[in-house]
Amino acid sequence: MRIDKKQFAKRLMQSDFIQILMHEQPDGDAVGSAYALFAALEKLNKTIRVDCFDEPPKNLRFITKAVRFQEFEPQLTVAVDVADIKLLGDNWRDYEGKIDLCLDHHTSNTFYADSTYLEDRAAASEMVYEVINELGVTIDEYIASCIYVGVSTDTGCFRYPNTTSDTLRIAADMMDKGIDAQAINKAMFETKTKSFVKLEKLVNETLELHFDERCAIYTITRKMFDKSGALESECHPITAASRQIEGVLVGVVIKEQKDGTFNISVRTNNPLNASAICSKLGGGGHKNAAGCELVSSLSETKAALLKVIGDALNEAV
């Protein structure tokens, strides 16, 4: 069943023991949404827990450290920013049929929850902001920091095409709550770990340009992870960079997994459709950002990708 923000807030009001779930490998929007909701509901004297299959990233410790784990039997289980129940992590089956509410901004949401509040917004945190206003809770500096982290993460700090004037106005309101936006932006967007600097140098050597330089491919091997000490969760800027090269319509990052398979990230500039490319290889995603997994050698993986991308370029232009 689809519900609106008023109904979503009403359901929260009716429970006193609430579990909030984030997706595996949580990012700034997942953490921002979950912890903003956590803090707002605590102000209403409810008992709240945030659960996640993975540890949140280190640069979000300034948010997650505010919260301690609480053991209790939840009356209500709420998933935020989770498009599909399988994204809860390897233990997702434990939650089958047990998720009461979902708040999400992915139009690909599979409606696994009893009731879903879904909008096509830049970030789930924007919707949490609306819900907190419905709850009548005053947004303090901590909640404002959570929401700012969420909306800035999912918009690349207000740079990506999903940014709307609503996004900017919500961020402005959060700045007026006294948050340290300077420190947040520094931690989130202006800091490269030394291991990432090493990885970036190795990966830049692998750049290949195909189809009259309209397709860029970067490859990240296990050896490069080992040599640099970088984590898989640090690769996002490389993925973003793949489509930033002048004239490139399709940017690809091939990442070797621990089990020897390959994780493929595809980023496109219009008119190329990343989701259409990845769906031909068993994956999917959004119009300009999608992914798939391939089980074969690196050269076979590249050949399969180049075939599909070549066809897409021919169709598009």
Place this chain on the structure above:
Amino acid sequence: MRIDKKQFAKRLMQSDFIQILMHEQPDGDAVGSAYALFAALEKLNKTIRVDCFDEPPKNLRFITKAVRFQEFEPQLTVAVDVADIKLLGDNWRDYEGKIDLCLDHHTSNTFYADSTYLEDRAAASEMVYEVINELGVTIDEYIASCIYVGVSTDTGCFRYPNTTSDTLRIAADMMDKGIDAQAINKAMFETKTKSFVKLEKLVNETLELHFDERCAIYTITRKMFDKSGALESECHPITAASRQIEGVLVGVVIKEQKDGTFNISVRTNNPLNASAICSKLGGGGHKNAAGCELVSSLSETKAALLKVIGDALNEAV
């Protein structure tokens, strides 16, 4: 004499033939401010010209192409975003004593104009937005694009510490005027030329870390410019990256000039003071961004820099 936005608008209203001046090597805020004011004053049936010593950058053609040059004797000469008359370019003496009005956001403004409207704002374009509202001109899509380009340029697309909630709200208002923020951000922030990609790869090889990895130095030689085909005006992202490495307090880029001397850019994280470092080497600038020129060999240049930076690190911590 310092004036406010009402007085600034009133002075513009009193003239029919107005010349607008930009600083040499104009950036997005200079062009955005000047052309927004141009378009607003044309709507009031005034005859306007924008003059600049240098050609505006290519990625701002979508703004500057809207305007044709007009020959006339100005009744009023207005400088926007120009902190010092010498920044008008090699012909600056032609304007001595002839500048009636200045609108600027640099607190270092030297008050070379008859009347100056000065505020400590993120961008001059924010102040132009206020002036246009004072003039009673309705902001159309073109003017909105100019103002958006100005505020986004000077804040690194809302990422730098100078960004305020006012900045975000002005940008939101501009988005609501129907501008193509997606195309603007793509052109301004999300495109790397192929020559820059080549340069970046060469420069990344030169990274040196000193003083317990608290100082990062990148070196760009003439050979690297020649090999990559990149322009000196494209080096800004490398300068920005130099202080983004985790734990680095001082980021330095040494750029070999055509005449064999070295241009040094210093970027710091608090508490290190870039201006203090550069002033010891005959240069200057802002607290976190400064520069100087050195005339010696590369190894002597590095040694001089390391001496001053080592002292600054010892004093600071």
